Amino acid sequence: MAVSFQLVIDCADPEPLARFWAAALGYELEPPPDGFASWDAYWRDVGVPEDELGTGADCIVDPGGRGPRIWFQVVPERKAVKNRLHLDIGVSGGRAVPIEARRQRVDAEASRLADLGAVLIGVLNTEGLDHYAVAMEDPEGNEFDIN
């Protein structure tokens, strides 16, 4: 039995980033606990001071309960260098799928995410290697790949 984990992504403004990644991954904003209309209502109830409220929704979850929860954590510092950890989104179906079909699936996903606010950085397509991926950045500049 593997140990489960959640992913934590540092950010400046959690809710827009949470909404981007929910739309990208087919996740949903984590609803507040039962009996609370909002996360602020819940945090106020457990005693979090008023000046720490107002971050909005900052967690996303897989509605199927399978993939890891992702928490967008507010930090004071801005992104300074290329992230050393990044997410890869798999849409191609893997090497059993012909490369041309994979390319079309990856490009279609890149186009969908660009419409949501991601930026295309480049195509990763080494001559002679049976691999096609694109590199993008999310709305706060975090690198990710689609393959």
Place this chain on the structure above:
Amino acid sequence: MTSVRQIQVTFDCAEPERVARFWCEVLGYVVPPPPEGFATWDDSGRALPPEHQGSASACTDPSGAGPRLFFQRVPEGKVVKNRLHLDVRAGTGLAGEERLAALEAECARLAALGAVRVRLLPADGGNESCLVMQDIEGNEFCLD
């Protein structure tokens, strides 16, 4: 409605195989079997050009539930705190002293494998306690 996407977490590193083995120990993951036609990953690696040998490794959840982790060799070292990290669920469902004991025990196990204990963040009003660590190449992670 978008279907749920399959994700993988990629780590930039200096020594991919070593870091992959460490994370196998943290998560109960396994290194996947080598490609067809090869008895070991070393054998398959030797079929690659020298510059690609040892350049990547991976580990997967044997149950298939958790995302694959991929480790790729990069020339640059780590310079700042990572903006993306894993919170490893070592104390789920536990509170107070019992939770602290579970986190410290897991910390001791991972420290023996080369991880570094950074600090304990005690429970506050809204959050349970959490123990910050670094893996064998300095990547931050939490036990929570």
